Amino acid sequence: MHDIAANFIHLNWLSVLFLFLVGFVGGLVSGFIGSGGAFVLTPGMMSLGVPGNVAVASNMCHKFPKALVGAYKRFKYGQVDLKLGLIMAVSATVGVQVGIQIQHWILAQWGPAGSNLYVSLAFVVVLVVIGGYVFYDAWKLAKTGASEKVSDLAKRLQKINLRPMIHFKTANLRISLWFTVPVGFATGMLAATIAVGGFIGVPGMIYVVGASGLVSSATELVVAFVMGLGGTANWAWHGMVDIRLTLIILAGSLFGVQLGAIGTTYVKDYMIKIVMGSIMLIVAVSRGLAMPKYMTQLNLLIMKEDMVALLTKASFVLMCVALSTGAVIILGAMWKGRRAAASPAVEEVGTASGVATH
Amino acid sequence: MSKKRNRQAGKTLLFGLLSITLYAAVFSHGTAVAQFFARGAWYAILPILTVFLFSFVHGAFASHVWTLLGIEARKTAQHRPEKRKAPSKRKRPRPRLQLRA
Numbered sequence: 001m002h003d004i005a006a007n008f009i010h011l012n013w014l015s016v017l018f019l020f021l022v023g024f025v026g027g028l029v030s031g032f033i034g035s036g037g038a039f040v041l042t043p044g045m046m047s048l049g050v051p052g053n054v055a056v057a058s059n060m061c062h063k064f065p066k067a068l069v070g071a072y073k074r075f076k077y078g079q080v081d082l083k084l085g086l087i088m089a090v091s092a093t094v095g096v097q098v099g100i101q102i103q104h105w106i107l108a109q110w111g112p113a114g115s116n117l118y119v120s121l122a123f124v125v126v127l128v129v130i131g132g133y134v135f136y137d138a139w140k141l142a143k144t145g146a147s148e149k150v151s152d153l154a155k156r157l158q159k160i161n162l163r164p165m166i167h168f169k170t171a172n173l174r175i176s177l178w179f180t181v182p183v184g185f186a187t188g189m190l191a192a193t194i195a196v197g198g199f200i201g202v203p204g205m206i207y208v209v210g211a212s213g214l215v216s217s218a219t220e221l222v223v224a225f226v227m228g229l230g231g232t233a234n235w236a237w238h239g240m241v242d243i244r245l246t247l248i249i250l251a252g253s254l255f256g257v258q259l260g261a262i263g264t265t266y267v268k269d270y271m272i273k274i275v276m277g278s279i280m281l282i283v284a285v286s287r288g289l290a291m292p293k294y295m296t297q298l299n300l301l302i303m304k305e306d307m308v309a310l311l312t313k314a315s316f317v318l319m320c321v322a323l324s325t326g327a328v329i330i331l332g333a334m335w336k337g338r339r340a341a342a343s344p345a346v347e348e349v350g351t352a353s354g355v356a357t358h
Numbered sequence: 359m360s361k362k363r364n365r366q367a368g369k370t371l372l373f374g375l376l377s378i379t380l381y382a383a384v385f386s387h388g389t390a391v392a393q394f395f396a397r398g399a400w401y402a403i404l405p406i407l408t409v410f411l412f413s414f415v416h417g418a419f420a421s422h423v424w425t426l427l428g429i430e431a432r433k434t435a436q437h438r439p440e441k442r443k444a445p446s447k448r449k450r451p452r453p454r455l456q457l458r459a
Contacts, residue, residue: 008392061405065413073421077431232406239398241405244388247381250412255420262424265432341432 023252031260034220035198057235064228071221081170085222088184095188113297123287131280138273154210171211266337286318373419
């Protein structure tokens with residue numbers, strides 16, 4: 001434990017500024033869509049020379065207080081379904097444990113390169129399939145101008161009277177526990193694999209459970225808090241958290257997460273899906289670019305070292321692009337929403353309608 | 359500057375100073391604190407309690423900064439449970455005896 005602490009990196013102003021800014025942008029995206037930021041922060045810290053496990057631990061340690069502040073803020077706006085969040089969080093905790101076991105098995109079978117390849121493959125498949133659908137759905141809503149509707153799958157599941165049936169007050173729906181738990185479980189498994197469970201949790205709550213985008217993204221912050229706290233306790237027990245890194249990221253992300261939460265009250269309900277879909281698709285391309293590195297290490301592909309290094313750099317840059325794109329869309333939508341709200345003849349849009357339709 | 363804005367500026371300043379104090383306390387001996395907090399086992403409680411404290415103080419500071427800058431949630435868009443209409447008070451005039459002579 002002491003050896004790890006002895007290897008904590010030396011911080012300069014440039015690295016502090018980098019962590020603060022990425023923390024702010026990551027917080028902004030998290031406050032708005034309920035997750036995100038972690039996929040840039042961990043490789044970002046590693047690029048500064050932080051060992052991988054310390055980067056993951058320090059990132060997780062900033063994640064749960066950020067999620068707490070975001071969840072509190074959005075709870076005040078009436079967007080958080082606490083019961084749904086807690087059921088999701090408990091089942092996600094089980095999912096994390098199963099995900100970790102799968103990771104251990106893959107690591108034992110194929111080594112670190114095999115594990116990295118599995119993570120990248122999971123990233124690409126999950127993000128392309130789910131991100132593509134989320135983006136398509138949002139694009140359809142934006143094009144037709146229709147309000148968000150409950151998916152056909154969720155409607156069918158809600159009609160099945162499989163006890164125990166649970167009524168979620170804020171989400172305004174009634175569904176069996178047996179359809180809610182698998183969504184949480186899958187969230188946990190993805191969190192253990194790619195560290196961003198929200199990419200499955202939020203779409204799961206929207207399309208399987210039947211909650212609105214607004215309620216799902218807000219409720220995901222509760223899941224992130226519970227999972228982040230549990231994960232941090234585990235990492236901190238092994239002495240992996242570099243509190244300096246955590247506090248610098250937290251300094252930026254607490255500004256970002258509150259701005260993102262405020263932003264949700266100004267935008268149309270499909271904007272959450274647009275931001276989430278865009279980020280997921282760009283990240284999928286980014287992880288796709290990282291795959292040749294691991295395939296070369298496993299002798300599944302032959303590629304020059306220069307090319308592999310270039311693709312790895314391009315992958316990281318694209319991750320930053322994904323986060324920046326999300327931030328630009330959020331700030332742009334918020335700016336438009338504020339201007340529209342300031343004009344007297346504005347049509348009522350936003351939270352109330354988003355919740356009322358579900 | 360209105361009274362409300364003055365009060366807001368005061369709160370921002372107070373939490374800003376508290377936040378700076380906390381950050382200064384950690385980063386004046388940054389490496390030593392980081393190493394002490396990373397001893398593992400029951401020392402794990404230290405980073406967890408620290409981030410809770412920072413999230414309260416610095417989170418409140420960040421919230422006041424946005425409010426001071428005029429960036430607040432849109433009140434009309436916030437979801438509030440519908441208020442039940444209270445039954446309107448009706449005038450029920452007392453029956454009076456009228457003498458018809």
